[in-house]
Amino acid sequence: MNAEILAVGTELLMGQIANTNAQYISARLPDVGIGVFYHSVVGDNPVRLKECLKLAFSRSDIVIMTGGLGPTQDDLTKETVASAMNRKLVLDQDSLDKMQAFFKKLNRPMTDNNIKQAYLPENSIIIRNKNGTAPGCIIEEAGKIVVMLPGPPSEMRPMLDDTVIPYFYEKSEFKLVSRFLRIFGIGESAMEDMILDLINAQTNPTIAPYAKDGEVTLRVTARYPKNDSDDDIITPVVNEIKKRLGDTVYSTENRNMEEVAAQLLVNTNTTIAIAESCTGGLVSSRLTD
Amino acid sequence: MNAEILAVGTELLMGQIANTNAQYISARLPDVGIGVFYHSVVGDNPVRLKECLKLAFSRSDIVIMTGGLGPTQDDLTKETVASAMNRKLVLDQDSLDKMQAFFKKLNRPMTDNNIKQAYLPENSIIIRNKNGTAPGCIIEEAGKIVVMLPGPPSEMRPMLDDTVIPYFYEKSEFKLVSRFLRIFGIGESAMEDMILDLINAQTNPTIAPYAKDGEVTLRVTARYPKNDSDDDIITPVVNEIKKRLGDTVYSTENRNMEEVAAQLLVNTNTTIAIAESCTGGLVSSRLTD
Structure with a gap:
C-alpha cells in the first residue's frame, strides 16, 4: 500500500511554517509497511483542494490530510472531502460535548464558529483530539482510505501515534x-x-x-x-x-555528532567546562539535548 | 504568475528531513510578485518524477525544483527534465573547471561520477554554486519557466537569493x-x-x-x-x-515572544540572571537568538 500526504494551508505556501507534519508522518508509516510516494501542499482554496484530492485518489491507496479542520472560515478540508466523496457532514455529539468541556476548563467562552468542528463525514471512524478542539477521522471507500488530522503538530502527532498507526498496523502485511x-x-x-x-x-x-x-x-x-x-x-x-x-x-x-560526542564523554567519565559568549549557551544546549 | 515547488528526494518521503527548502523559497517569491499555489515532493524515481513534472507544467507558470542534482546515480532531476523538454544535456566546461578547483582546494580526489554534474540542459541559464559542486539552471520554454536548484539548503539558498530572485524581479509587475x-x-x-x-x-x-x-x-x-x-x-x-x-x-x-521579551529588557536597561539545570542553557540560548 502506498500513501500520499496532503497538507492544507496557505500558511505553508507563504513559507510561514515548514511542513514538519509530512516529515513526522512519513517517518512513522514505514513501520506499518506503508511506502510514501508523494507529499503535496495546497492552500485554503476549495477548487484547488478538490483538484488535489482527485489526483491523490487516482495515484495513491491512502491519502493522509493535515490541516484545515479548525473553526475558522478558511478551514475547508472536511467540507471539501465530504463533497468529493458524496458524504453528508453529521453532528458528533460526543465531539461537541468534549469541545464544550475543553472551553469550560480553559474558562473561555466557546464561540459559535467552533461548532463546525464537531461535524464529521457520516460513517467515518472518529479520531479523538486530547490536545485541542478539532477531532480527526478515517474514511474507507472503494479500496481507498482517507485520514484527516488537524494541522498543529501537538494535536496531530498524538492522534497519529495513538489511533492512525495502530489502525494501519492491523491492516499491514x-x-x-x-x-x-x-x-x-x-x-x-x-x-x-x-x-x-x-x-x-x-x-x-x-x-x-x-x-x-x-x-x-x-x-x-x-x-x-x-x-x-x-x-x-x-x-x-x-x-x-x-x-x-x-x-x-x-x-x-x-x-548525530553531538550525541556521539556526549556519549563518549559519559563513557570515559570525562567532564568538560564550556565558556560561551556569542554562542549564548548553544554548545551547552546541544550537548544537553 | 504562479509557482509550484517540486522537491525531489526519497529522503523527504522517508521523513529523514523536512522540506525546509519549500518554506524558504515560498517566503521569498511573494517579494517578486509570484504566488505559490502548490508544493510537491516526489522520490528519486524517474517515472513518478516525469509524471509530477507534467502535472506541474499543466497547472503552474513556474516550476522550481530542488534536489536530485548531485553526483550519485539516484540524482535524476536534470536527466528527467531534459528528457521531458526534449533538450540535450551538454557539458558546461566552466562548471567542470570550477568543480575540479573545488576538489583541489579540499584536497580530495574528484571521482568520475562528479562529471555528470557539469552537464546541463542546452540553452539554459546556468546558476553558479559557490558552496558546492552542482550548478543549477533556469530554462524558459513556451511561456513556462523551470528552475533547478540543488537540495542542500546551504547551496540552494544563496543561489536563490543571488540569481533566481533577481531574475524574477526583472520580470515581475x-x-x-x-x-x-x-x-x-x-x-x-x-x-x-x-x-x-x-x-x-x-x-x-x-x-x-x-x-x-x-x-x-x-x-x-x-x-x-x-x-x-x-x-x-x-x-x-x-x-x-x-x-x-x-x-x-x-x-x-x-x-516572537523571546525577541519581544529581550527587547523590553534592553529598552528598560534591565539585566537578568538565569540559573539553568534541565533546560541546559536553552533559556539563555533563546534570549540570545
Missing part, C-alpha cells in the same frame, strides 16, 4: 525497517564510488545516500514480513559498508 | 507585502469572532489566521504595483485589528 549510517570526512561522490557495487547489487535491503551540511547519511532499508523480523538482513550490509568506509562512519544508529 | 500580528492569550476561534467582519470585507489586503502551539498569528497581505509602495494599505488594517484585539497582540512585526 509487512513492515520496512531502516538503519542510518552517519558519515563525516568524505564527500558523497567519493563515498558512493567506494560502495557502488553494493548499491547496484541490492534489492532488499536497498541503500540510498544523501548529503547535508558537512556530512553524508546512508540509509539501508529492508522489507520484512510483518511477523518475522528474526532474519536480520540489514546488519551484514551495514557491516560491509563500515568495512569499506572505515572511521568516516561515526554512527550506525542515526545518532 | 507587482509584489506582495505581508505583515504578521502575533497574538497570545486568546484562541483562534474567539479571535476570528472579534474581527470576522474585517476578514469578510477584505480583498486587498487579505487577512488570514493560523494557530500554532499556544498562540495565533494573523497574516495581512497586500498586493502593490511593483514600483509603487507609497500608498500603505496595510497599516490601517493592522491598526484596526490592534484596536479590536487589544493587549493580546504582542507583536505587529512578526517577532
